[in-house]
Amino acid sequence: MSALTFTLKTALQQRLDLSALTPDQLAGKSRADIAAIQLPYGRKQLRVDEVFDLHGEDTANIVFANSAAKLDYIGSKMKSGTITVNGDTGAYLGFQMGGGELAVHGNVDAYAASGMSGGLIHIFGNAGDFLAAAIPGDRKGMKGGTVIVTGNAGDRVGDQMRRGTLLIEGNVGSYCASRMLAGTIGVLGTVGEYVGYGMRRGTLLLTSKPAMHATLQDCGAHTLPYLSLMFKSFGELPSKFAKIDKNRVQRYAGDVANDGKGEILVLQ
Amino acid sequence: MIINGVHIDDTFAEAFNMRGTRVIITAQNLKWAYNAANAMTGFATSVIGCGVEAGIEKELTPDQTPDGRPGVTILMFAMGSAVLMKQLETRMGQCILTCPTAAAFSGIEGSKEEVTPISLGKNLRFFGDGFQISKQFGGKRYWRVPVMDGEFITEETTGMVRAVGGGNFLVLAESQPQALAACEAAIEAMRKIPNVIMPFPGGVVRSGSKVGSKYKAMFASTNDAFCPTLKGLTKTELSPDIESVMEIVIDGLTDLDIRKATRVGIAAACELGAKNGIKRISAGNYGGKLGQFQFHLRDIMADPTLNDLTAEIQA
Numbered sequence: 001m002s003a004l005t006f007t008l009k010t011a012l013q014q015r016l017d018l019s020a021l022t023p024d025q026l027a028g029k030s031r032a033d034i035a036a037i038q039l040p041y042g043r044k045q046l047r048v049d050e051v052f053d054l055h056g057e058d059t060a061n062i063v064f065a066n067s068a069a070k071l072d073y074i075g076s077k078m079k080s081g082t083i084t085v086n087g088d089t090g091a092y093l094g095f096q097m098g099g100g101e102l103a104v105h106g107n108v109d110a111y112a113a114s115g116m117s118g119g120l121i122h123i124f125g126n127a128g129d130f131l132a133a134a135i136p137g138d139r140k141g142m143k144g145g146t147v148i149v150t151g152n153a154g155d156r157v158g159d160q161m162r163r164g165t166l167l168i169e170g171n172v173g174s175y176c177a178s179r180m181l182a183g184t185i186g187v188l189g190t191v192g193e194y195v196g197y198g199m200r201r202g203t204l205l206l207t208s209k210p211a212m213h214a215t216l217q218d219c220g221a222h223t224l225p226y227l228s229l230m231f232k233s234f235g236e237l238p239s240k241f242a243k244i245d246k247n248r249v250q251r252y253a254g255d256v257a258n259d260g261k262g263e264i265l266v267l268q
Numbered sequence: 269m270i271i272n273g274v275h276i277d278d279t280f281a282e283a284f285n286m287r288g289t290r291v292i293i294t295a296q297n298l299k300w301a302y303n304a305a306n307a308m309t310g311f312a313t314s315v316i317g318c319g320v321e322a323g324i325e326k327e328l329t330p331d332q333t334p335d336g337r338p339g340v341t342i343l344m345f346a347m348g349s350a351v352l353m354k355q356l357e358t359r360m361g362q363c364i365l366t367c368p369t370a371a372a373f374s375g376i377e378g379s380k381e382e383v384t385p386i387s388l389g390k391n392l393r394f395f396g397d398g399f400q401i402s403k404q405f406g407g408k409r410y411w412r413v414p415v416m417d418g419e420f421i422t423e424e425t426t427g428m429v430r431a432v433g434g435g436n437f438l439v440l441a442e443s444q445p446q447a448l449a450a451c452e453a454a455i456e457a458m459r460k461i462p463n464v465i466m467p468f469p470g471g472v473v474r475s476g477s478k479v480g481s482k483y484k485a486m487f488a489s490t491n492d493a494f495c496p497t498l499k500g501l502t503k504t505e506l507s508p509d510i511e512s513v514m515e516i517v518i519d520g521l522t523d524l525d526i527r528k529a530t531r532v533g534i535a536a537a538c539e540l541g542a543k544n545g546i547k548r549i550s551a552g553n554y555g556g557k558l559g560q561f562q563f564h565l566r567d568i569m570a571d572p573t574l575n576d577l578t579a580e581i582q583a
Binding site: 163165182184201203222223224225226228229230232233235261263 | 334335336337369371398399401402403404405406410412418419421
């Protein structure tokens, strides 16, 4: 069976909500059923076949081809299967995702991986602001699973993140790991100002010393065996992080203005 | 049955249901992994006085351990799950938490149905007084507890399984040095078998016991039928040429593991043979009334399928 492929055939004026098109929700549905699904589009609804050309039949493996930045909520609440996106996506990619694998060969907009609790998201392009952060009104961002970003990410990455692993190979904007509750964020590139602002617990792993605000405290240089354990657990992940074998770090604790149990580790 | 001049008695070892667990101990080098593991498995020869029976099972190379450092695995057995959990916790706290560079990880995966997760470092985290940090990798939870040498790393839980304890055999020889030499050879061979430990000092026990005593306070007392100096005084089991008897006790995760270890051990002792003073191999039992398992020595020695050393329960 070939992957069920949705090819975008029109330029969109409004944002289109694709949360209905996940492997779990399409399982067992016929081509005609899927074509008739109504997708929220601004204040209207559009049928799937008004927007997409459909090919293939394997609902466990979905492809969005010719994707564009107006397609929101791709992989929202998905629990199994795979979704592959060729092109850019809109906001809320993998929103509250619980399992499965989601790969984007393009850039994604704000709030990707927000509320995610399991599975793997691999963004081959850049991610927008509020990656793995909580949406307004929620008190927790990402709650589990793994996110890999090959490119860069915007501001407020990991804001109120609660658990899980977020690995960014490029650069990150301001307020990275702000109000972070727990979990692990790794950044191989640079981070902007106010890193770890209001950070409560959790680990931010960096490769160079960032600009630090006053309530981050230097705890000295250390060899931490747990880092070997962590890098070993990354094992086969398709990321540069899986190839790191260093465990010597400068440890900064913070934000002491907010409990101060978080840590920023700078690899040496 | 006679192997290399050694008479194999037509008897059996009687063994019991126990609860067992495995822990992986790693450290900066093998020396410190052994320091930690030796402490943790110290004073753990017999459940009667120690609560648990424990021993070092095998060495692990850095690529076999979770944190990429050298390590050893230990096995620990008790008559009930409550005792095992209590002993594991106190021994972790006094022997692994305290040992420089040592870390502890689960040695039995908790996903299988017959495996019960029990706490390994779950409660030790409170030693961190609020500075402890939890980390989850690959679905497992680890604790980082700040200590004076850096950080103590422990997995939150390990697995407990139904196990078998009390497998044994006796080596009867013409002299004490010869009995000991045969037991040393047996232990060296048996330590290569996975999933088993021989909990007594050096793997060998000289004070085999019988049930009961002339003294009211004693539940068990010396096995006079096998004491060579009492040959003329009691209803002895020993022929005139036997001057020393030693026993090897085996605990294992399954009865098959004990069978394999028994076979290897007896074979190694018999290799020295009658010309080195090894006369008989026997076993200890309670008439078959108390234990759930019986290991018939002749059946084991006649069963070549036991040479397959692939273990069912892996670390």
